Amino acid sequence: xQLKKEKIKKRIENAAREDFLEYGFTKTSMRNIAKKAKxxxxxxxxxxxxxxxxxxxxxxxxxxxIKNLLLNLFDTEENLGENEFFKQISDVFAHPVGEIIxxxxxxxxxxxDRSEGTKYENFKEKLVxxxxxxFTDSIVHEMKAIDNDLNHKFVMHIIANNLLEGLLELAKHxxxxxxxxxxxxxxxxxHIKGISGLFN
Amino acid sequence: xQLKKEKIKKRIENAAREDFLEYGFTKTSMRNIAKKAKxxxxxxxxxxxxxxxxxxxxxxxxxxxIKNLLLNLFDTEENLGENEFFKQISDVFAHPVGEIIxxxxxxxxxxxDRSEGTKYENFKEKLVxxxxxxFTDSIVHEMKAIDNDLNHKFVMHIIANNLLEGLLELAKHxxxxxxxxxxxxxxxxxHIKGISGLFN
Amino acid sequence: xQLKKEKIKKRIENAAREDFLEYGFTKTSMRNIAKKAKxxxxxxxxxxxxxxxxxxxxxxxxxxxIKNLLLNLFDTEENLGENEFFKQISDVFAHPVGEIIxxxxxxxxxxxDRSEGTKYENFKEKLVxxxxxxFTDSIVHEMKAIDNDLNHKFVMHIIANNLLEGLLELAKHxxxxxxxxxxxxxxxxxHIKGISGLFN
Amino acid sequence: xQLKKEKIKKRIENAAREDFLEYGFTKTSMRNIAKKAKxxxxxxxxxxxxxxxxxxxxxxxxxxxIKNLLLNLFDTEENLGENEFFKQISDVFAHPVGEIIxxxxxxxxxxxDRSEGTKYENFKEKLVxxxxxxFTDSIVHEMKAIDNDLNHKFVMHIIANNLLEGLLELAKHxxxxxxxxxxxxxxxxxHIKGISGLFN
DNA sequence: AATGAATGAGGCTTCATTCAT
DNA sequence: GATGAATGAAGCCTCATTCAT
Numbered sequence: 001x002q003l004k005k006e007k008i009k010k011r012i013e014n015a016a017r018e019d020f021l022e023y024g025f026t027k028t029s030m031r032n033i034a035k036k037a038k039x040x041x042x043x044x045x046x047x048x049x050x051x052x053x054x055x056x057x058x059x060x061x062x063x064x065x066i067k068n069l070l071l072n073l074f075d076t077e078e079n080l081g082e083n084e085f086f087k088q089i090s091d092v093f094a095h096p097v098g099e100i101i102x103x104x105x106x107x108x109x110x111x112x113d114r115s116e117g118t119k120y121e122n123f124k125e126k127l128v129x130x131x132x133x134x135f136t137d138s139i140v141h142e143m144k145a146i147d148n149d150l151n152h153k154f155v156m157h158i159i160a161n162n163l164l165e166g167l168l169e170l171a172k173h174x175x176x177x178x179x180x181x182x183x184x185x186x187x188x189x190x191h192i193k194g195i196s197g198l199f200n
Numbered sequence: 201x202q203l204k205k206e207k208i209k210k211r212i213e214n215a216a217r218e219d220f221l222e223y224g225f226t227k228t229s230m231r232n233i234a235k236k237a238k239x240x241x242x243x244x245x246x247x248x249x250x251x252x253x254x255x256x257x258x259x260x261x262x263x264x265x266i267k268n269l270l271l272n273l274f275d276t277e278e279n280l281g282e283n284e285f286f287k288q289i290s291d292v293f294a295h296p297v298g299e300i301i302x303x304x305x306x307x308x309x310x311x312x313d314r315s316e317g318t319k320y321e322n323f324k325e326k327l328v329x330x331x332x333x334x335f336t337d338s339i340v341h342e343m344k345a346i347d348n349d350l351n352h353k354f355v356m357h358i359i360a361n362n363l364l365e366g367l368l369e370l371a372k373h374x375x376x377x378x379x380x381x382x383x384x385x386x387x388x389x390x391h392i393k394g395i396s397g398l399f400n
Numbered sequence: 401x402q403l404k405k406e407k408i409k410k411r412i413e414n415a416a417r418e419d420f421l422e423y424g425f426t427k428t429s430m431r432n433i434a435k436k437a438k439x440x441x442x443x444x445x446x447x448x449x450x451x452x453x454x455x456x457x458x459x460x461x462x463x464x465x466i467k468n469l470l471l472n473l474f475d476t477e478e479n480l481g482e483n484e485f486f487k488q489i490s491d492v493f494a495h496p497v498g499e500i501i502x503x504x505x506x507x508x509x510x511x512x513d514r515s516e517g518t519k520y521e522n523f524k525e526k527l528v529x530x531x532x533x534x535f536t537d538s539i540v541h542e543m544k545a546i547d548n549d550l551n552h553k554f555v556m557h558i559i560a561n562n563l564l565e566g567l568l569e570l571a572k573h574x575x576x577x578x579x580x581x582x583x584x585x586x587x588x589x590x591h592i593k594g595i596s597g598l599f600n
Numbered sequence: 601x602q603l604k605k606e607k608i609k610k611r612i613e614n615a616a617r618e619d620f621l622e623y624g625f626t627k628t629s630m631r632n633i634a635k636k637a638k639x640x641x642x643x644x645x646x647x648x649x650x651x652x653x654x655x656x657x658x659x660x661x662x663x664x665x666i667k668n669l670l671l672n673l674f675d676t677e678e679n680l681g682e683n684e685f686f687k688q689i690s691d692v693f694a695h696p697v698g699e700i701i702x703x704x705x706x707x708x709x710x711x712x713d714r715s716e717g718t719k720y721e722n723f724k725e726k727l728v729x730x731x732x733x734x735f736t737d738s739i740v741h742e743m744k745a746i747d748n749d750l751n752h753k754f755v756m757h758i759i760a761n762n763l764l765e766g767l768l769e770l771a772k773h774x775x776x777x778x779x780x781x782x783x784x785x786x787x788x789x790x791h792i793k794g795i796s797g798l799f800n
Numbered sequence: 801a802a803t804g805a806a807t808g809a810g811g812c813t814t815c816a817t818t819c820a821t
Numbered sequence: 822g823a824t825g826a827a828t829g830a831a832g833c834c835t836c837a838t839t840c841a842t
Contacts, residue, residue: 005825027226027316029811040828042813047826051812116227154379155386158369162362169358179354186355190394197393198386205801230837240803242839247801251837405822426627427716430816440824442818447822451816516627554779555786558769562762569758579754586755586798593797594790605804629832640807642835647805651833 009047011037016054021106024114025055055118062100062107063120069096070130085138086192094184097167101180105171112168124164132160139195155198163191209247211237216254221306224314225255255318262300262307263320269296270330285338286392294384297367301380305371312368324364331360339395355398363391409447411437416454421506424514425455455518462500462507463520469496470530485538486592494584497567501580505571512568524564531560539595555598563591609647611637616654621706624714625655655718662700662707663720669696670730685738686792694784697767701780705771712768724764732760739795755798763791 015036019028030051034041048054073092100108112124135156166187170180215236219228230251234241248254273292300308312324335356366387370380415436419428430451434441448454473492500508512524535556566587570580615636619628630651634641648654700708712724736756766787770780 008826024316030813031811039826042815042829043827045813116224154373154383155390157373158366158383158387159390161369162365165362165365166358169361173354173357183354183358186398187358190355190359190398193397194390194394197397198390208801229835231835241837242804243802245838408822424716429814431814441816442825443823445817516624554773554783555790557773558766558783558787559790561769562765565762565765566758569761573754573757583754583758587758590755590759590794590798594794597793597797598786598790608805630834631832639805641833642808643806645834 008037008039008043012039012044012047012054013058017058017106017110020055020058020110020114024116025051025110026117052118059107059111059115059118059120062104063111063123065100065104066108066111069100070127089192090188093163093167093188094181098180098184101167101171101174102177105174108171109168112164128157128160128164131163132157135160135195159191159195163187208237208239208243211239212244212247212254213258217258217306217310220255220258220310220314224316225251225310226317252318255315259307259311259315259318259320262304263311263323265300265304266308266311266327269300270327282339282396288338289392290388293363293367293388294381298380298384301367301371301374302377305374308371309368312364328357328361328364331363332357335360335395339399359391359395363387408437408439408443411439412444412447412454413458417458417506417510420455420458420510420514424516425451425510426517452518459507459511459515459518459520462504463511463523465500465504466508466511466527469500470527482539482596488538489592490588493563493567493588494581498580498584501567501571501574502577505574508571509568512564528557528560528564531563532557535560535595559591559595563587608637608639608643612639612644612647612654613658617658617706617710620655620658620710620714624716625651625710626717652718659707659711659715659718659720662704663711663723665700665704666708666711669700670727682739682796689792690788693763693767693788694781698780698784701767701771701774702777705774708771709768712764728757728760728764731763732757735760735795759791759795763787 012033015033016028019033019036022028028051030044031041033054034044037044044054048057073088073096111120112127115121115123136153167184170183170187174180212233215233216228218236219233222228228251230244231241233254234244237244244254248257269292273288273296311320312327315321315323336353367384370383370387374380412433415433416428418436419433422428428451430444431441433454434444437444444454448457473488473496511520512527515521515523536553567584570583570587574580612633615633616628619633619636622628628651630644631641633654634644637644644654648657711720712727715721715723736753767784770783770787774780
């Protein structure tokens with residue numbers, strides 16, 4: 001009996017995850033989730049208080065993972081030299097970020113791209129800003145050496161955005177763990193070369 | 201002098217453009233468009249057959265611009281050497297793409313990011329694939345020279361995607377024409393260096 | 401010693417009584433009763449056939465008490481003189497009615513004020529009519545002596561209603577037995593003086 | 601066309617008024633109102649924003665009438681002698697209150713008895729308290745002369761309640777203006793004699 | 801051209817009740 | 822007895838669209 005309960009709950013969660021991923025929060029309907037899970041709409045409410053709770057029960061754990069990861073890794077360092085900076089990027093993205101992509105690809109995409117109407121709807125934007133600030137701060141001495149105008153700042157915004165988008169693309173087209181690792185590596189190489197190129 | 205009739209049509213179009221941009225196609229309501237245009241909801245139907253037609257009348261012209269631009273510039277060339285390849289990228293993005301950003305930023309964003317529920321909902325994806333193919337084909341000889349596995353192919357996908365996302369960011373944060381030009385230049389420099397870096 | 405079975409039944413009854421009192425029959429939910437009784441909703445149905453039966457099992461006994469009381473006391477007498485009439489009122493209300501207020505205040509309020517949607521929804525109204533008829537019949541000779549028009553009849557309706565409302569207020573603000581007794585006494589004095597006053 | 605609109609609006613209002621009166625706010629359904637008004641449920645929303653607005657559009661005007669009436673008549677006087685006190689009661693209830701009963705009987709009943717779930721759900725209770733305070737204050741010197749315990753205070757509560765209930769009964773069984781006037785007169789006579797009787 | 805009026809479909813949610821275990 | 826699971830009906834409300842004027 002506990003088994004059956006858990007089975008149906010899983011069916012609801014899977015259906016919901018798929019629909020949130022495909023249509024986003026607002027455009028996902030409880031009716032369609034129920035249909036996909038092959039139960040009545042009202043039965044969903046025996047498992048989840050409402051649409052919000054269903055969404056957050058799926059997404060909050062992954063959100064917290066990301067949040068902790070970022071707190072631990074970005075908030076603690078000082079100004080870095082160019083080499084340390086690039087090394088840190090490699091470390092952060094190659095491993096903890098890679099883990100999330102491997103384990104929670106769908107939820108990651110939902111948080112970043114399909115969460116309009118939820119409390120996470122601006123999370124991606126904020127995250128981009130965080131990454132951007134980090135980049136700008138870390139290589140500020142390089143920038144000063146060349147020409148420190150606002151254009152650089154905006155290109156940094158785009159690069160931060162691109163980095164995140166690249167990781168999301170990995171999540172969206174997930175193949176296997178090795179595939180993720182080697183692509184992250186390439187991606188980082190790409191960005192490092194690109195950023196370096198801006199100052200030469 | 202503009203007829204009253206034309207004035208109202210413009211009001212509807214402006215209101216619709218704003219809402220499609222802010223909420224996306226599905227979540228935009230005819231009621232809200234009407235409210236913004238200060239006319240009755242039903243009157244919209246005297247100018248546009250329905251919500252779909254209203255959307256397409258706004259977006260199709262820009263879609264065609266983009267389509268033609270791509271047909272003319274990507275579809276006609278042969279394998280290029282590295283230098284010609286980068287030069288072509290510069291030319292394509294610096295000018296015709298820049299024009300679209302300057303003239304149709306809003307419609308561009310709508311097509312790419314807010315068209316779920318319309319026939320354009322997969323356009324961005326397809327465009328990324330087109331760019332990706334072009335990149336892959338153009339530097340296929342370089343890739344062969346090194347290690348031509350699927351990983352490279354996917355990093356090319358990400359780069360194509362990033363290029364588009366970068367341009368969209370310019371559209372989203374549009375300041376002025378000069379700002380666009382100088383950022384496109386930086387962006388291309390960034391990508392060229394990044395791509396080059398992958399093969400060294 | 402009370403069996404577990406009986407204990408749970410009591411818990412359900414207490415929870416139901418509280419909710420019927422607070423929200424009325426229709427707005428009381430089985431779910432909330434179950435929550436209050438700390439059992440599952442479905443388990444209520446092992447004790448009571450359905451919501452109606454639960455309600456009636458609580459209310460019928462008190463309804464019958466009231467019914468019998470009224471049958472015994474109102475239905476059996478002849479025309480009375482003014483003094484006998486007032487004496488009878490005093491007797492009826494001071495004791496048997498007082499008992500019900502002291503012992504079944506909650507059920508009394510539920511029957512009279514919170515039974516919409518049940519077979520008792522018009523009971524208060526009917527009771528008022530009964531009291532009214534009794535009053536009218538009993539002092540009909542007095543009324544004839546003065547001016548026997550319909551207005552008098554309606555003021556009698558209001559007085560009957562007020563008498564009942566007054567008793568309900570005692571039930572609603574129940575303090576202790578003595579408090580009930582002394583207030584009933586005052587209330588009757590008030591009504592007797594008021595009625596007498598109408599004929600002078 | 602304006603005519604038709606107004607006709608339907610009236611039909612909705614009449615249907616709503618009847619149902620609010622019969623079932624109270626919460627138990628009245630938009631569906632039933634629509635059925636009674638012979639239109640579709642959704643069409644109601646072309647006339648009233650939602651169920652709350654429909655209710656308040658019907659009830660607020662009468663609420664304001666009552667509120668103003670009470671502010672003007674109760675809040676302005678000093679301690680009165682017995683005669684002035686009774687005269688004031690007569691004046692207040694005979695005329696302004698009578699007007700409301702004659703003109704807005706249904707809305708009055710809805711406010712007082714059927715407004716659970718709305719912002720008026722405690723209005724009757726507060727009104728009773730206001731009347732009670734007024735009574736207590738005004739005849740406080742009489743009370744002191746006899747025995748000023750809490751019982752008297754509670755009997756005053758009941759009397760205030762009865763007064764209001766009596767007026768509501770007039771509203772509920774409204775016949776015609778003359779009928780209201782003569783019954784109010786009797787009612788007041790009744791209460792004055794009853795109150796006086798408590799102190800002798 | 802312009803509007804108000806009208807509607808059916810669909811969206812989220814609560815409810816009383818039944819069923820299997 | 823006790824519970825979780827399941828459901829259909831009903832409740833409020835929004836939406837795109839059509840129709841009559």
